[in-house]
Amino acid sequence: xxxxxxxxxxxxxxxxxxxxxxxxxxxxxxxxxxxxxxxxxxxxxxxxxxxxxxxxxxxxxxxxxxxxxxxxxxxxxxxxxxxxxxxxxxxxxxxxxxxxxxxxxxxxxxxxxxxxxxxxxxxxxxxxxxxxxxxxxxxxxxxxxxxxxxxxxxxxxxxxxxxxxxxxxxxxxxxxxxxxxxxxxxxxxxxxxxxxxxxxxxxxxxxxxxxxxxxxxxxxxxxxxxxxxxxxxxxxxxxxxxxxxxxxxxxxxxxxxxxxxxxxxxxxxxxxxxxxxxxxxxxxxxxxxxxxxxxxxxxxxxxxxxxxxxxxxxxxxxxxxxxxxxxxxxxxxxxxxxxxxxxxxxxxxxxxxxxxxxxxxxxxxxxxxxxxxxxxxxxxxxxxxxxxxxxxx
Numbered sequence: 596x597x598x599x600x601x602x603x604x605x606x607x608x609x610x611x612x613x614x615x616x617x618x619x620x621x622x623x624x625x626x627x628x629x630x631x632x633x634x635x636x637x638x639x640x641x642x643x644x645x646x647x648x649x650x651x652x653x654x655x656x657x658x659x660x661x662x663x664x665x666x667x668x669x670x671x672x673x674x675x676x677x678x679x680x681x682x683x684x685x686x687x688x689x690x691x692x693x694x695x696x697x698x699x700x701x702x703x704x705x706x707x708x709x710x711x712x713x714x715x716x717x718x719x720x721x722x723x724x725x726x727x728x729x730x731x732x733x734x735x736x737x738x739x740x741x742x743x744x745x746x747x748x749x750x751x752x753x754x755x756x757x758x759x760x761x762x763x764x765x766x767x768x769x770x771x772x773x774x775x776x777x778x779x780x781x782x783x784x785x786x787x788x789x790x791x792x793x794x795x796x797x798x799x800x801x802x803x804x805x806x807x808x809x810x811x812x813x814x815x816x817x818x819x820x821x822x823x824x825x826x827x828x829x830x831x832x833x834x835x836x837x838x839x840x841x842x843x844x845x846x847x848x849x850x851x852x853x854x855x856x857x858x859x860x861x862x863x864x865x866x867x868x869x870x871x872x873x874x875x876x877x878x879x880x881x882x883x884x885x886x887x888x889x890x891x892x893x894x895x896x897x898x899x900x901x902x903x904x905x906x907x908x909x910x911x912x913x914x915x916x917x918x919x920x921x922x923x924x925x926x927x928x929x930x931x932x933x934x935x936x937x938x939x940x941x942x943x944x945x946x947x948x949x950x951x952x953x954x955x956x957x958x959x960x961x962x963x964x965x966x967x968x969x970x971x972x973x974x975x976x977x978x979x980x981x982x983x984x985x986x987x988x
Contacts, residue, residue, distance in 0.1 A: 711819035754964035813897035826859035845877035846870035873903035888918035927953040941984035
């Protein structure tokens with residue numbers, strides 16, 4: 596088919612409509628019959644979506660049959676379409692329950708939705724399926740690390756180095772652009788040069804920790820995507836020699852997963868999605884982890900639906916701000932948008948000086964760099980066209 600063949604273009608459109616509409620007897624109005632691979636595509640679509648009138652789907656009763664179906668859709672449809680069909684199969688075919696079988700886990704295409712589904716099933720996955728489940732999750736987290744690691748390491752390392760500037764640098768450590776900017780008042784026109792009364796440079800890397808980052812993750816089901824990304828960033832940050840990362844997850848109980856932070860797969864299989872939410876209890880625990888407030892960045896990833904004592908939660912946030920800790924509330928760390936969140940609590944945090952907003956993974960590293968530099972993170976968010984919760988009027 597070419598762009599100059601209107602008959603072929605029309606035939607292709609009808610063929611696609613035939614696949615979309617589905618039909619047993621080509622009575623869909625297109626007049627198009629299917630052959631070859633198109634028949635197999637139609638069969639895969641029929642099994643999941645059925646027709647407008649009678650199709651009900653019929654794979655839920657047979658795990659091997661669903662596994663074959665998953666293989667078929669990966670053969671006949673592009674990756675983006677496969678991910679949509681897998682998500683739809685969760686509800687239409689009961690795929691979530693069938694993922695407890697090893698052959699099913701082997702058949703699905705790894706993606707973020709599969710990971711969050713397995714997180715929700717982690718307590719029920721039988722031993723014979725656990726290794727396959729971990730390999731699927733590993734494929735997704737490895738892909739995210741590859742996508743995010745370089746920019747994150749560069750942004751965070753650069754921020755730490757900038758925050759460690761010294762006014763008496765060695766010659767090789769002088770930051771010449773910053774030095775020139777700091778001495779423009781001493782420009783000598785006749786020599787066309789600046790006399791540097793004050794040198795600005797980077798301190799040499801020290802052997803001790805420069806920043807502690809406390810990541811506190813809400814285990815609510817709506818936060819599943821955010822937990823996946825936070826676990827990946829936690830592992831990347833933990834690999835930096837000047838950063839000490841503490842990772843805490845919570846619902847109505849608090850679990851410290853710092854000993855697993857270097858491996859996001861271990862973190863994700865240590866998470867229990869669902870349950871209640873006690874932010875106050877999580878804050879009480881995290882306060883114990885903050886030894887040098889001015890060198891600590893505390894990041895709460897939560898929709899702020901508090902099931903604990905709200906007044907105590909706000910009081911503890913106030914203590915964090917007063918102590919000099921940089922505190923941030925991320926309503927989501929995800930590409931999929933902000934879930935339902937408690938606007939009253941977000942506004943109350945804004946009044947305390949704690950910015951509350953949703954952040955995409957691609958901007959997280961820049962946000963952390965701003966926090967490490969002790970910049971106004973709320974202003975950083977606004978400068979990046981991110982809606983930030985405002986104090987009550």
